[in-house]
Amino acid sequence: MTAATGAGTFAVPGQRPAPPPPEVRGRTRIADQVVTKIACCAAGEVPEVLRVRPGGGTWRSPSSDAEVHGEQAAVYLSVSVAYPSPLREVAARVRQHVIARVAAQTGLDVTHLDVTITDFGGDLS
Amino acid sequence: MNRKTSRGNRWGLALIGSVLFVLGGLVAARGLGGFGSAQTPIVDGGVRQFFAGSGPAIWWVVAIVAIVVALLALRWLLVQTRREVTHRPIRLERSPTGFSEVSADGVADAVAADVASSPAVLSADAGVADSHYPPEVRLRVVADERAPIGELRWHLSAIALQHLRDALNSDHVHAVARVSLEPPPASHRMVH
Numbered sequence: 001m002t003a004a005t006g007a008g009t010f011a012v013p014g015q016r017p018a019p020p021p022p023e024v025r026g027r028t029r030i031a032d033q034v035v036t037k038i039a040c041c042a043a044g045e046v047p048e049v050l051r052v053r054p055g056g057g058t059w060r061s062p063s064s065d066a067e068v069h070g071e072q073a074a075v076y077l078s079v080s081v082a083y084p085s086p087l088r089e090v091a092a093r094v095r096q097h098v099i100a101r102v103a104a105q106t107g108l109d110v111t112h113l114d115v116t117i118t119d120f121g122g123d124l125s
Numbered sequence: 126m127n128r129k130t131s132r133g134n135r136w137g138l139a140l141i142g143s144v145l146f147v148l149g150g151l152v153a154a155r156g157l158g159g160f161g162s163a164q165t166p167i168v169d170g171g172v173r174q175f176f177a178g179s180g181p182a183i184w185w186v187v188a189i190v191a192i193v194v195a196l197l198a199l200r201w202l203l204v205q206t207r208r209e210v211t212h213r214p215i216r217l218e219r220s221p222t223g224f225s226e227v228s229a230d231g232v233a234d235a236v237a238a239d240v241a242s243s244p245a246v247l248s249a250d251a252g253v254a255d256s257h258y259p260p261e262v263r264l265r266v267v268a269d270e271r272a273p274i275g276e277l278r279w280h281l282s283a284i285a286l287q288h289l290r291d292a293l294n295s296d297h298v299h300a301v302a303r304v305s306l307e308p309p310p311a312s313h314r315m316v317h
Binding site: 083086088089092095111112113114115116117119120 | 214217218222223224225226227228230231232234235239288289291292293294
């Protein structure tokens, strides 16, 4: 396309084609460590949970970890809770909260979640 | 080694000791001429005739008896490795989406700390006997010999074990406590 002006003519660049929608322009991958961090923070938000063991443990002192496979995640948590809180209820609350928080922040579906209470501390009362 | 193994060991050793004692007595009696002359062989013609007349089947019976004895001895050896406490985690619940468990050592430490919080207790140690739910707890308590035993008993049942029942959401938790009474350390003694 050309345009005429008083000084002469110049070429006007043609209209570029519309870019593809954002969701197909590449791929977003959420690392295992990110999910581990989110899960640990979420577990720590449960009132009875005193401490969440981060990654890097051994089989005798397990730690928290996560594995991402596509749109699904498996989470393994090791937590310390206040004594004497009801362990089954605390574990269920941790499970519920972590699954909801990981889904809200990453969109991943937590299909497997193990909760290990490694030790106790403090006094609930 | 747990208490069941110790009881089995006592019975096994008593049985073997009795058998050896009887055999030794028979041999001594034989040497002293109690069953005929000590110079004559024990495996005499009658014994030889018995084995010869029984045919090959008797040797199969001997072999089977020997194998059974060997298996019993092997089992006895293996049960020596059974321990009174476990370090395996206690499974709280299992679902298709994962499991929840609690460390047996963590439970034992929490119970021991609760027990040791009594002023009547000098030291306390705890272990979990098995990884089933609810677990059985073994307590070893060293208490002040001057402390009223009723107070210690109340503390165990109303504080330490009640906390464990609350934590496990269980009305019944089986516990075995071995209490030994000792004088308090010198620094705790009152000087008049």
